[in-house]
Amino acid sequence: MAARTVAKDIITLRGSAAIVSEFFGYAANSILYNRGVYPEESFVKVKKYGLPMLLTEDEGVKSFIANLTAQLSEWLEAGKLQRVVLVIMSKATGEVLERWNFSIETDSEVVDKGVSREKSDKEIMREIQAIMRQIASSITYLPCLDEPCVFDVLAYTDKDVAVPFTWTESDPKLIANPQMVKLHSFDTKIHKVDTLVSYKNDEWDEP
Amino acid sequence: MDAGSLSSSSTIKTRSRYPLQEQFIQRKSSKENLDRFIPNRSAMDFDYAHYMLTEGNKGKENPVASSPSRDAYRKQLAESLNMNRTRILAFKNKPPAPVDLMPHEISTNPHDSKLAKPRRFIPQTSERTLDAPDIVDDYYLNLLDWGSGNVLAIALGSTVYLWDASDGSTSELVTVDDENGPVTSVSWAPDGRHLAVGLNNSEVQLWDSTSNRQLRTLKGGHRQRVGSLAWNNHILTTGGMDGRIVNNDVRIRSHVVETYRGHEQEVCGLKWSASGSQLASGGNDNLLYIWDRASASSNAATQWLHRLEDHTSAVKALAWCPFQGNLLASGGGSGDRCIKFWNTHTGACLNSIDTGSQVCSLLWNKNERELLSSHGFTQNQLTLWKYPSMVKMAELNGHTSRVLFMAQSPDGCTVASAAADETLRFWNVFGAPEAAAKAAPKARAEPFSNVSRIR
Numbered sequence: 001m002a003a004r005t006v007a008k009d010i011i012t013l014r015g016s017a018a019i020v021s022e023f024f025g026y027a028a029n030s031i032l033y034n035r036g037v038y039p040e041e042s043f044v045k046v047k048k049y050g051l052p053m054l055l056t057e058d059e060g061v062k063s064f065i066a067n068l069t070a071q072l073s074e075w076l077e078a079g080k081l082q083r084v085v086l087v088i089m090s091k092a093t094g095e096v097l098e099r100w101n102f103s104i105e106t107d108s109e110v111v112d113k114g115v116s117r118e119k120s121d122k123e124i125m126r127e128i129q130a131i132m133r134q135i136a137s138s139i140t141y142l143p144c145l146d147e148p149c150v151f152d153v154l155a156y157t158d159k160d161v162a163v164p165f166t167w168t169e170s171d172p173k174l175i176a177n178p179q180m181v182k183l184h185s186f187d188t189k190i191h192k193v194d195t196l197v198s199y200k201n202d203e204w205d206e207p
Numbered sequence: 208m209d210a211g212s213l214s215s216s217s218t219i220k221t222r223s224r225y226p227l228q229e230q231f232i233q234r235k236s237s238k239e240n241l242d243r244f245i246p247n248r249s250a251m252d253f254d255y256a257h258y259m260l261t262e263g264n265k266g267k268e269n270p271v272a273s274s275p276s277r278d279a280y281r282k283q284l285a286e287s288l289n290m291n292r293t294r295i296l297a298f299k300n301k302p303p304a305p306v307d308l309m310p311h312e313i314s315t316n317p318h319d320s321k322l323a324k325p326r327r328f329i330p331q332t333s334e335r336t337l338d339a340p341d342i343v344d345d346y347y348l349n350l351l352d353w354g355s356g357n358v359l360a361i362a363l364g365s366t367v368y369l370w371d372a373s374d375g376s377t378s379e380l381v382t383v384d385d386e387n388g389p390v391t392s393v394s395w396a397p398d399g400r401h402l403a404v405g406l407n408n409s410e411v412q413l414w415d416s417t418s419n420r421q422l423r424t425l426k427g428g429h430r431q432r433v434g435s436l437a438w439n440n441h442i443l444t445t446g447g448m449d450g451r452i453v454n455n456d457v458r459i460r461s462h463v464v465e466t467y468r469g470h471e472q473e474v475c476g477l478k479w480s481a482s483g484s485q486l487a488s489g490g491n492d493n494l495l496y497i498w499d500r501a502s503a504s505s506n507a508a509t510q511w512l513h514r515l516e517d518h519t520s521a522v523k524a525l526a527w528c529p530f531q532g533n534l535l536a537s538g539g540g541s542g543d544r545c546i547k548f549w550n551t552h553t554g555a556c557l558n559s560i561d562t563g564s565q566v567c568s569l570l571w572n573k574n575e576r577e578l579l580s581s582h583g584f585t586q587n588q589l590t591l592w593k594y595p596s597m598v599k600m601a602e603l604n605g606h607t608s609r610v611l612f613m614a615q616s617p618d619g620c621t622v623a624s625a626a627a628d629e630t631l632r633f634w635n636v637f638g639a640p641e642a643a644a645k646a647a648p649k650a651r652a653e654p655f656s657n658v659s660r661i662r
Contacts, residue, residue, distance in 0.1 A: 038305045060303030068298065082293055091304055150304045155296045163296060170297035180276045 009120045013110050016117075016190035017076035021069040023128055023186070023193065024102065028065055028086055028153070029055050030135045031100055035088060035142070037149045049129040068153055071164060075157055076104070076191060079111035083156035087173045091148040096173045098142065098199045105192040117189035127186035131195050134183040141181065142199055175200050327575075329591065329601040333632035334621070336605075337370070339363055344611070344627035346523060346540065346567065347434045347448075347475040347491060349392040349405075351612035351625045356399030358416060359614065359623055361631060362390035367404055369416060370631075372616060380404075380414055381421070394436035396443075399617075403443050405433030411445055413457060428453040428463050435477035437486065439500070444486060446474030452488055452498070469496045469511050476525040480532065485512070485551055487535050489522025495537050497551045513554035519543040524580065526569035528594075536578055538566025546580060546592075560597050562590065567611050572637045573619030579636060581624055583609030589624060591636055605632055 011019075026048055033043045033054040038061060043054040056062055075081040081104050088098040109115060154170055163169065178198035185194040341364035342350065350362040359370040360380070365388030367380040383390060383406060392405035401422070404412045411425040411433050429447035437444045442464070443455045450472055454465035467488070476489030479500075486498040497513040515537075524538030524546075534557075535549045544564055548557040565583035572579065576594045587610055589603040608627035615622055615637070622634045 058303065064298065064300070064302040148305060151302060152297055153302075157294045157296060159294050161294055161296075163294070166299055167296045168299045170295050172295055180280060182276065 009118050010116050011119050011124075011188055011190060012116045013077055013079075013114070013190055016110075016188040017073050019124060019128075019188055020076050020104070020191045020193060021073035023131075024072055024084055025065050025069040026053055026055075026132065027100075027102070027135060027195075028068070029053065030132060031086055031088075032056060032061070032151060034136055034139050035098065035145055035149070037088060037145070037151050049125050049132055051129055051132055053132065067166070071167070072155065075155065075161065076106070078161075079106040079108060080158040080161045081106070081155060082158065083154075085154040085156070085173070087152045087154060088145065088149050089152065089173070091150050096175050096200070097145060097149065098197065099173070099175060099178070101196040101198065103194040103196070105194075107190045110190045119187075119189040124186060124188055127184065130184045131186060134195075138181075138183075138197060142197070177201055327638055329603075330635050331601070331603060333603070333605050334635045335633040337631040337633075339625055339629050339631045342611075342625060342627065342629055343389055343391075344608070345391075346521065346565075346609075346611065347473050349394070349435050349475075349477075349612065350390065351614045351623065351631075352393050352395050352402075353614035353616055353623055354395030354399040354402070354416075355397060355617045356395070356416070357617055358395075358399070360393045360395060360402055360416075361625060362393050362404070365389045367393055367402070367414075372621075378419075380416065380419060381412070383412075391432045391434045392436045394438060394443075396438050397440065403436050403438070403445075405436050405445060407432045409433060409447065409449075411436070411443070411455070413443075423457070425455050425457070425462050428455060431473075435474050435488075437477040437479050439479040439483045439486070444477060444479065446470075446477040446488060446490075448473040450474060450490065450492070452477065452486075467496070467498050467511070469514065470494060475521060475523040476537070478525040478527055478535075480527045480535075480551070481529060482532055485533075487525050487527070487537070487551070489518075489525055489537060491521040493518050493520055493522065493539075493543070495522045495525075495549075497535070497549075497554065513549075513551065515549065515554060515556070517547055517556055517559070518545065520565075524566045524569040526571050526578070529571050529573050530576065536569050536571070538562075538569050538580060541565035541583065546578070546597075548595075558595065558597065560592075564588075565609065567609055568613040568624075570613050570615050570622060573615070574638055577637070579613065579622060581610035581613050587626065587628075589613070589622070589634065589636065601636070603634055603636060606630065 030053060032038050038056060038058060042058045043056055045052050046055055072081060072084060083104060084102045086100040087096055089096050110117065154173065175198055179201050180196060180198045183195040183197065185192060339361060343364065353359045357372045359372055361368050365385060366382040367390055369378050369380050381404065387406050387408040389407055390404055391407050394403045400416055402414045402416055404414060406412065409429040409431055413422040415422055428445055429449050429451055431448035433445045433447050435446035441456060441458050443457050444452060445455060446452045450470035452467035452474055453463055455462040456464045470488065470490035470492055472491035474488055474490050478487050484500050486500065488496045488498065495515040495518060496511045499512045518537065518539040520540035520542035522537055522539055526536045528534035528536065533550055533552045535551050536546060537549065538546045544562050544566065545559050546562055546566055547559045550557055562580060562582060564586060566580055567583055568581040570579045577600065578592045578594050580590050580592065582588055582590065586604065587606040587608055589610060590599060591601040593600050606624065606626040606628050610624045610626040612625045613622055620635065620637050622636050623631060624634065625631045
């Protein structure tokens with residue numbers, strides 16, 4: 001009995017990578033929904049992390065996110081992923097309006113030596129839930145995206161990573177003089193993910 | 208005493224001068240960097256200044272730097288500068304851009320709908336002002352109409368004038384004899400060529416505007432003046448001071464085909480719905496009736512569909528909504544001041560707004576969900592309302608007396624208003640011509656499309 005509970009709380013690199021990449025998938029969907037990048041009607045509600053989450057039904061977006069999480073998971077398992085950034089840009093001008101920044105710290109010991117860590121699923125889910133709640137509530141302080149927008153995802157990897165066939169090098173798509181809000185972080189004890197959203201300053205807000 | 212104080216101050220001066228001189232000499236000898244502008248730096252604490260410039264700054268900045276956003280910024284800056292060890296990758300295939308976004312967004316996101324429809328500039332002054340001398344200042348008459356042929360008809364006293372909006376030319380159509388006049392109502396037939404002229408002597412004349420020829424006179428329908436007219440294809444409906452409403456078939460010799468009885472006083476508002484199936488009539492008896500065309504019969508007086516008693520003053524201003532078939536707006540006179548909205552199928556009052564002033568006339572914008580009302584005392588203004596929120600979008604001032612009549616150009620953009628101040632003003636209130644250009648041909652075709660012409 002006791003042994004079983006212990007076994008349940010053990011987390012491997014592979015399991016951690018799966019949790020983190022899945023988190024990115026849901027977070028991206030949630031951002032696209034909450035920020036109105038895609039129309040509300042193109043999303044369906046599912047239950048995840050003890051929350052109602054919205055997933056896109058748009059085939060193009062769906063496959064983009066599926067490909068993304070598959071690739072991220074691979075990099076996470078190799079411990080090569082430093083950061084994932086979801087960028088929201090103006091469709092008309094291409095100006096970067098918002099950057100959702102997920103920094104990842106990987107426990108190198110786990111990657112190098114293949115050891116595992118201990119943390120309960122439940123605890124991780126609770127931490128992720130807190131981030132998802134923050135993403136959903138972010139619309140209260142983020143500036144309105146009052147124009148049609150597109151999004152892109154940037155992956156910051158180690159220099160020694162071979163660029164996959166479907167990927168290309170990109171510029172960081174930074175925002176000049178941004179406002180930043182740090183959200184909660186979660187930690188699988190192998191991957192620690194810090195979430196931060198930066199957005200374009202409202203010019204007329206400045207003193 | 209005086210001398211004592213003087214001497215003491217002088218001693219201080221001399222005493223204080225000493226050390227100065229001493230230091231001066233000392234400095235000079237130590238060959239410090241002095242000049243004639245800053246001959247001495249004894250009061251300056253260079254050590255402290257140096258500390259403040261170097262170490263002190265660090266200490267001061269530390270509490271600021273500990274704020275999480277600053278921290279994050281620094282981190283991000285460091286990371287972006289440290290790009291050498293990082294590779295930034297993105298998918299070659301970009302996610303699909305949200306297509307067909309706007310129609311969805313209008314319903315879901317109020318901010319995007321704002322973008323889709325940039326706020327229209329509504330000129331606050333009239334575009335053009337014409338004199339309208341001798342216009343009869345009578346609330347119960349209808350002396351202005353703008354036909355589908357883009358010609359404006361206005362009755363001034365006993366004369367009907369035509370103003371061609373396409374070239375701005377004016378012509379006189381008819382002057383009736385004094386015993387028959389004045390003219391109490393004018394109304395263009397849907398073809399924009401034939402004009403009905405109601406007279407004080409209870410007769411109605413039909414005129415062909417192209418040949419300036421009178422076609423016929425309709426007699427016997429009323430016993431008193433005819434203050435309101437409304438066309439429904441070949442049916443000319445007339446409302447009289449005798450409270451009667453008569454359907455006249457202008458093609459046949461015995462033109463009175465139906466009579467609607469209900470009003471006990473003068474009928475001053477008369478409008479057919481766009482489909483021609485319902486007639487709204489308002490009277491000085493504060494009543495608003497809805498009549499059904501289908502149930503009208505020639506032999507017996509026709510029963511109304513709805514009898515609406517909500518107004519507390521004469522009901523003159525009537526306007527059928529162009530985008531919702533069974534929606535009628537009605538405005539009450541000076542004792543009522545309300546604009547009311549009706550579902551004419553059920554007879555339910557949907558909304559009522561107290562405008563604070565006599566409602567003389569109502570017009571719907573054909574291109575936007577907006578309603579324009581014209582008023583009397585105290586402002587004599589035109590008010591543009593957003594429907595259905597009934598938020599005031601604009602108030603147009605200019606008239607100095609009550610704005611009795613309004614008429615809309617066939618393209619729906621311009622509104623003409625005639626007031627008791629003897630002016631006729633044109634307002635570009637329903638949008639710029641270029642914005643409505645695409646809507647204009649549709650609006651223009653509408654009056655012709657399902658109408659059998661008078662020949």
